[in-house]
Amino acid sequence: MKSSTTNSDPTRRTLLFAGFCGAVALRVSPARALSDDEARFLIDAVVDDIHRVINSGMPIQAALKEFEKVFVNYADVQAIARSALGPPARTASPRQLRAFTDAFSGYISRKYGKRFREFKGGVIEVTDARKRSRVHEVRAIARLKGREPLAMSFVVSDRSGKTLFIDILIEGISLLKSERVEIGALLDRQGGDVDRLVAALNGSG
Amino acid sequence: MRFKYLQLAISAVAALAVSACTVPTEEGAVHDPYESLNRVSHTFNKGADRVLIRPLSQAYGATVPNPVRRSLSNVAAHLDEPKSMANHVLQGDAESAAHSFFRFLINSTVGVAGLFDPAAGGLGLDRRQTGFGDTLAAWGGREGAYLELPFAGPSTERDFVGLIVDVATNPISHISSDVAILNTASTIPAALNVRYEFSDTVDSVLHDSADSYAQLRLSYIQSRKFRLNQQDPDDVGHDHFEDLYDEIYEELYDEF
Numbered sequence: 001m002k003s004s005t006t007n008s009d010p011t012r013r014t015l016l017f018a019g020f021c022g023a024v025a026l027r028v029s030p031a032r033a034l035s036d037d038e039a040r041f042l043i044d045a046v047v048d049d050i051h052r053v054i055n056s057g058m059p060i061q062a063a064l065k066e067f068e069k070v071f072v073n074y075a076d077v078q079a080i081a082r083s084a085l086g087p088p089a090r091t092a093s094p095r096q097l098r099a100f101t102d103a104f105s106g107y108i109s110r111k112y113g114k115r116f117r118e119f120k121g122g123v124i125e126v127t128d129a130r131k132r133s134r135v136h137e138v139r140a141i142a143r144l145k146g147r148e149p150l151a152m153s154f155v156v157s158d159r160s161g162k163t164l165f166i167d168i169l170i171e172g173i174s175l176l177k178s179e180r181v182e183i184g185a186l187l188d189r190q191g192g193d194v195d196r197l198v199a200a201l202n203g204s205g
Numbered sequence: 206m207r208f209k210y211l212q213l214a215i216s217a218v219a220a221l222a223v224s225a226c227t228v229p230t231e232e233g234a235v236h237d238p239y240e241s242l243n244r245v246s247h248t249f250n251k252g253a254d255r256v257l258i259r260p261l262s263q264a265y266g267a268t269v270p271n272p273v274r275r276s277l278s279n280v281a282a283h284l285d286e287p288k289s290m291a292n293h294v295l296q297g298d299a300e301s302a303a304h305s306f307f308r309f310l311i312n313s314t315v316g317v318a319g320l321f322d323p324a325a326g327g328l329g330l331d332r333r334q335t336g337f338g339d340t341l342a343a344w345g346g347r348e349g350a351y352l353e354l355p356f357a358g359p360s361t362e363r364d365f366v367g368l369i370v371d372v373a374t375n376p377i378s379h380i381s382s383d384v385a386i387l388n389t390a391s392t393i394p395a396a397l398n399v400r401y402e403f404s405d406t407v408d409s410v411l412h413d414s415a416d417s418y419a420q421l422r423l424s425y426i427q428s429r430k431f432r433l434n435q436q437d438p439d440d441v442g443h444d445h446f447e448d449l450y451d452e453i454y455e456e457l458y459d460e461f
Contacts, residue, residue: 083453111409118405135450146271147402151431159454166450172431173424176449181423185415 034163039136039156040129042163046074046154047124047140054120067113068105076157076164077105084179088187088194096194103201104183110204112175121145124152134159135166142170235426236350243353247418250358251411258400259408265394266401274398276320281395282332283312283319284388287376292335296343301333308332337374338367342433351422359425 053066071077081101082089089097122144129138135157142150155167167176183197190196237243265274290305308324315323324330341363342348349362360368378385400407414420 079453083449115405115409133450146275151435155450157450157454166453169431171428172435173427174449177423177427178420181419182415185419189415 034136034156034158036129036131036136038158038163039138040126042074042156042165043126043129043138043140043154046070046165047126049074050116050119050124054116054122060114060117063117064110064113067116068109071105071109074165076160076162076166077101079160079164079166080108080176080179081105083176084183085187085194086180086184088192092194096198099198100194100201103198107201107204108179119144129156138165235422236348237422238350239352243351243422244418246353246355247421249355250353251417253356254400254407254411258397259404262397262400262404265397266404274394274401277391277394278398279312279316279322280319280387281391282322282334283309283316284377284384284391285334286312288371288374289333289335291374291376292337292340293333295337295340296335301335304330304333336367337370338364339433341367348429351426353418353421359421361426361429364429 049066049070053063053070056063056066058066078101081104082097084104085092085097085100092100119142122142124140124142126138126140129136131137135155138154138156140152140154142152144150151171153167153169154165155169156163156165158164167174169175186200187194187197190200269277286305286309290302290309293299293302293305308330311324311328311330312319312322315321322332325332338361346363348364352360352362352365354360354365357368375385375388377388410420410424411417
């Protein structure tokens with residue numbers, strides 16, 4: 001729904017806008033804003049790698065290792081892991097955080113790598129990219145054999161200093177949100193002990 | 206004919222009245238005041254899936270060939286079409302109503318009473334399923350509290366009212382009692398087929414997560430929001446895009 005506004009003359013708006021841009025530029029300099037094309041370029045590369053792995057016919061263990069590489073190369077693993085851990089991330093020691101991040105990246109790759117096998121013979125087609133709030137959303141359609149197409153979205157940000165993805169949504173369901181709930185529940189199960197959580201994650205399928 | 210509209214109008218008023226009772230929720234948080242009760246029904250549903258639905262769906266998938274399963278699912282979808290059409294009308298979406306109408310027309314004839322779906326295959330008229338829960342949302346009814354219903358699974362107060370109205374007023378069931386029975390019966394193989402085709406996904410949520418109740422609740426709420434927003438062409442279907450992604454970086458880089 002578009003509402004038409006009749007406020008303020010153009011000059012004042014332009015000045016305000018220029019001032020705002022200037023302020024933003026000063027704060028985040030020297031980095032410039034991520035463009036839709038750059039976000040899309042990253043996800044094109046991710047999708048190419050996923051296709052390569054799922055259609056290579058390599059044994060599952062090797063494929064899962066490859067998925068971990070894709071995840072580590074293209075995702076902001078630190079930010080995702082930290083967010084998944086939630087408030088305990090603030091009190092965990094740097095050593096615990098590092099151990100958790102490593103365990104988490106292996107766990108994620110195994111869990112979702114197995115699921116990506118369902119994509120075998122299918123294609124993920126990147127459709128468009130657009131800025132939404134402070135992140136970019138790159139949309140794609142996963143066309144799997146004999147199934148209704150699935151809507152996918154990759155959330156891309158460059159706030160880490162590099163252009164990386166921080167979430168994948170399938171039919172609106174966020175991997176990041178799911179993992180926040182899952183890791184929270186696993187941590188509860190370990191009595192809130194991050195070291196035990198790390199051990200449990202390392203031992204998980 | 207008159208009676209049907211009257212019935213629909215009464216249901217609609219009742220539904221609005223009920224969904225008006227709901228408490229507004231905090232942005233992003235799931236409103237779940239019945240959690241303890243919901244968890245009881247979740248335990249029941251999980252048990253029912255493990256001993257009954259999952260094994261049945263596996264047997265169905267293993268014995269019945271894919272084209273036959275697809276056709277049976279098509280029939281269920283086809284019988285659901287008039288309900289979608291009626292709700293598109295109620296939502297004031299004439300284009301989707303016409304879309305549903307032509308789907309029903311084509312699939313009833315060329316599609317051999319709904320066994321095939323040439324409307325989607327050849328003509329690109331993909332299914333646009335909707336129901337009274339969506340209509341309530343379109344009319345501004347609030348989502349209300351989260352509910353997990355025995356057998357029917359995850360829902361909300363709004364969607365539960367929608368479900369009741371859908372079952373009570375489904376236009377197809379007024380044709381004859383045979384069609385009404387066929388309509389109900391057709392949902393069973395269709396549901397088993399979904400359970401079979403998305404076996405890994407469902408297993409992962411229901412049987413492999415640390416807190417399957419919370420995981421199912423989260424998936425349902427997000428997927429409902431996604432589908433409702435998708436109907437708005439100006440939106441791409443995700444709510445609250447900013448909050449979580451901002452939080453991540455605010456914690457990592459304090460200077461922001």
